[in-house]
Amino acid sequence: MVGGAFLTSRPPVPRTGSSVGLNMPNTRSEQLFADAQKYIPGGVNSPVRSFRAVGGTPVFIDRGSGAHVWDVDGNEYIDYLGSWGPLVLGHAHPAVVEALKKAAEGGTSFGAPVAQEVELAQLICEAVPSIDAVRLVNSGTEACMSAIRLARAFTGRNKIIKFAGCYHGHADGLLVKAGSGAMTHGIPTSAGVPESYASETLVADFNDLSSVESLFAVHGEDIAGIIVEPVAGNMGVVPAADGFLEGLRRVTSAAGATLIFDEVITGFRVDYRGAQSRFGVTPDLTCLGKIIGGGLPVGAYGGRWEIMEMVAPLGPMYQAGTLSGNPLAVAAGMATLRELQRPGTYDRLEETARRLADGLKGVFARAEVPSSINRVGSMLTGFFTPGPVETLAQVEASDTEAYGRYFHAMLDRGVYLAPSQFEAGFVSLAHTNDDIDRTIAIAESALKAAFEV
Ligand code: HOZ
Numbered sequence: 001m002v003g004g005a006f007l008t009s010r011p012p013v014p015r016t017g018s019s020v021g022l023n024m025p026n027t028r029s030e031q032l033f034a035d036a037q038k039y040i041p042g043g044v045n046s047p048v049r050s051f052r053a054v055g056g057t058p059v060f061i062d063r064g065s066g067a068h069v070w071d072v073d074g075n076e077y078i079d080y081l082g083s084w085g086p087l088v089l090g091h092a093h094p095a096v097v098e099a100l101k102k103a104a105e106g107g108t109s110f111g112a113p114v115a116q117e118v119e120l121a122q123l124i125c126e127a128v129p130s131i132d133a134v135r136l137v138n139s140g141t142e143a144c145m146s147a148i149r150l151a152r153a154f155t156g157r158n159k160i161i162k163f164a165g166c167y168h169g170h171a172d173g174l175l176v177k178a179g180s181g182a183m184t185h186g187i188p189t190s191a192g193v194p195e196s197y198a199s200e201t202l203v204a205d206f207n208d209l210s211s212v213e214s215l216f217a218v219h220g221e222d223i224a225g226i227i228v229e230p231v232a233g234n235m236g237v238v239p240a241a242d243g244f245l246e247g248l249r250r251v252t253s254a255a256g257a258t259l260i261f262d263e264v265i266t267g268f269r270v271d272y273r274g275a276q277s278r279f280g281v282t283p284d285l286t287c288l289g290k291i292i293g294g295g296l297p298v299g300a301y302g303g304r305w306e307i308m309e310m311v312a313p314l315g316p317m318y319q320a321g322t323l324s325g326n327p328l329a330v331a332a333g334m335a336t337l338r339e340l341q342r343p344g345t346y347d348r349l350e351e352t353a354r355r356l357a358d359g360l361k362g363v364f365a366r367a368e369v370p371s372s373i374n375r376v377g378s379m380l381t382g383f384f385t386p387g388p389v390e391t392l393a394q395v396e397a398s399d400t401e402a403y404g405r406y407f408h409a410m411l412d413r414g415v416y417l418a419p420s421q422f423e424a425g426f427v428s429l430a431h432t433n434d435d436i437d438r439t440i441a442i443a444e445s446a447l448k449a450a451f452e453v
Contacts, residue, residue, distance in 0.1 A: 028072040029060045047181040053420040054404035059411070064091025066430035069416060077416035078435050082426035084418075085233075085265045086290040088340065088349070088378070090430025095335045096294045103331035109323060116334065117325035123337050124292065124300060128267070128274050130282045134302030135311055136325045140264035140289030141169025143299035144227065146319045147285045148173070151225035151258040153317040154307050159219055161226040163206040164188075165392035165422075167234030168227055168262050168287070176201040179234035184420040206232055207240065207390055209247040216255050225258035225284070226251075230275035233265040233424040235395045236381035237374040245281040252284075258307070264289035264299065265424065270377035272340055278377075291340075294332030297323075345429065349378040352436060353427040356380070359440035367447040369402070378427040395422065402450070409446035415439055 025031040036043035044050045044058065051058045059071040067090050069079045079091070089096065103116070117136060124134050137143050148160055148171075162168065167180035175182060175190035176198050182188050189198065202219060204211040206228075216223060226248055232238040252259040261283040266275040268291040276283055285303035292298055302308060312318045323329075339345070357375040360382055364371040372387025373380060383389045384399040384406070403421040410417055417425055427436075 027057075030057050032060045032072065033057045047185055048418070048420050048423065051419045053184045053400065053422075054407045056408060058419070059416075066090040066092075067428055067432070067435050075414070077411070077414050078431075078439055079416045080425040080427065080439075081416055081418055082428055083295055084290070085269065085379075085424070085426055086293060086295045086336075087426070088269060088291050088428050089294075089336055090428045093294075093336075093339065093430070095339055096332050099294075099331040099335035100296075100328055103327045106327065108328055109326055111322050114325065114327050114330070116327055116330045120292070120325075120330045120334050120337075123334060124288065124302065127272055127337070128276070128286060128302070130276060130284075130304070131286055131302035132305040133308035134288075134300050135308070135319065136330070137299040137301070137319070137321055138297050138323050138326075138329075139169065139299045140262075140287065141171055141299070142321070143264060143287035143289055143301045144168035144174060144260075144262055145171035147260050147287050147301040147303075148225070148227060149319065150301070150303075150307060150310060150317050151260060151285060153310050153315075155224045155257060157222050157224040157257070158200050159202055159223045160200060161202045161204050161212060161215055161223060163228055163232070163392075164203050165206055165235035165238075165395060166227075166229050166232055166262070168229075169264075173197045173201050174227075177203045179232070179422060181420075183235060183422050206235075206238065206392055207244050209244060209251070212248065212251055216251055216257075220255050220257075223255060223257045225260050227260040227262055227287075229262045229265065230279060230281070231266050231270060231376045231379065233379060235392055235422050236383055236389070236398075237376060237379050237424045238389060238391075238395060239374060239376050240279065241390055245279055249281050249283075258284040260285045260287065262287045265379065266376075267291060268337065268340055269379060269426075271346060275376075291336060292333045293329045294334075294336035296326070296329035296332045298326075298329040298333055339429075346377070348429060349427060352429075352431050352433070353378040353380060355433065356427060356431075356436045356439060359436065360443055363440055363443045363447060367444070367451065369447055369451055370399075379424045380427070381421075381424055384421065405450040406446060409450040410442060412449075413442045413446055415442050415446075 042050050062072045121134050164177040165179040167178045168174045172193045177188045202215045263274045267288040271278040287301050289299040310317045370386040372389050373382045384402040385397045400421045
């Protein structure tokens with residue numbers, strides 16, 4: 001109904017998964033999900049959480065500590081979701097909790113400048129060499145949306161290139177052949193995006209430089225920039241092939257277009273200085289989020305001074321936000337970044353994630369389940385396809401039904417993975433060798449149960 005009457009009664013609760021059952025909910029999670037569906041579309045505030053890709057009822061989380069979470073029914077899980085990336089220190093890290101308490105006692109929002117936001121901006125600029133100046137926003141979506149507006153303002157051009165299967169948040173124009181939940185739910189190009197917006201988004205193939213060059217050959221003079229995840233994380237983890245990022249840098253520089261790295265996931269995750277430092281390719285603009293907010297809503301975009309000075313109030317590109325630079329988000333972000341500055345942090349992340357990936361590779365091989373594990377630093381995905389997995393087409397060859405069975409077998413045994421094949425898993429500094437070894441042993445038994453091997 002458009003512009004019609006108010007709803008006078010709640011819509012019937014849709015049944016979305018087998019575990020909802022025919023009668024009464026059995027668990028507190030099932031009860032909450034039944035209630036949630038009366039008030040929230042699909043019962044969730046972000047689609048992938050609904051478990052539609054894997055079936056069943058989402059577990060509602062009660063609390064987290066370190067590498068573990070507990071659901072509202074008292075079940076404990078080793079967590080590899082990590083709130084989709086921000087919790088590189090694990091849940092409720094004491095330094096973050098302390099910083100939050102202190103910040104909250106001083107007031108939660110002012111809509112006016114605070115000293116702490118300057119500190120976080122300075123930390124970011126010092127960490128990421130390509131960022132001379134940074135603007136804090138509230139989410140990765142806002143960061144990418146704003147960076148694209150800025151690229152357009154700076155170049156005076158309209159078109160943007162994105163890659164099929166990459167996800168940069170849910171702004172109009174970026175929901176074209178998008179990854180993550182859009183791909184998981186079979187709506188890579190969202191309804192409600194006007195054709196006139198979508199037509200400004202050109203879509204190329206990840207890890208295929210020739211597909212980019214072809215677009216530049218036709219539209220070169222009107223391309224404002226390329227936005228790319230330097231490690232794709234929203235179709236599952238797919239690393240950039242050798243020379244791909246360098247090729248994007250070369251093509252954009254030659255055409256006077258901007259190169260935007262969406263480091264919302266990879267920023268401070270694969271290296272303290274970002275994927276751009278790990279792979280030695282310098283973008284013009286960088287989008288950040290997740291880790292820089294330590295688990296609170298935050299995002300940021302930054303880059304070369306001559307581009308950033310176009311942002312209002314210095315320049316004509318407008319972007320604003322009541323909660324931007326929020327003292328709580330900034331405090332949690334700074335506490336997280338300071339912990340990450342400790343010596344050996346990234347070596348530990350690398351080692352722990354390697355132990356997990358190697359162990360899982362062995363388990364899958366012994367079970368003779370066709371699979372391929374992609375890992376970059378502490379982000380990884382196990383694809384249910386023999387691999388290699390270097391392109392979206394290879395990602396899409398994965399057996400998602402098998403993933404669903406494996407996901408539930410792991411969940412039942414106390415390991416929480418992303419409820420979709422097309423997402424990344426995250427290892428944190430809180431994961432111990434014992435957590436990893438238990439996970440590998442659980443995977444062995446989960447595979448047996450899921451595939452009866
Ligand atoms: N788009 C997020 C994963 N890449 C999912 C966000 C959520 O459901 O919290």
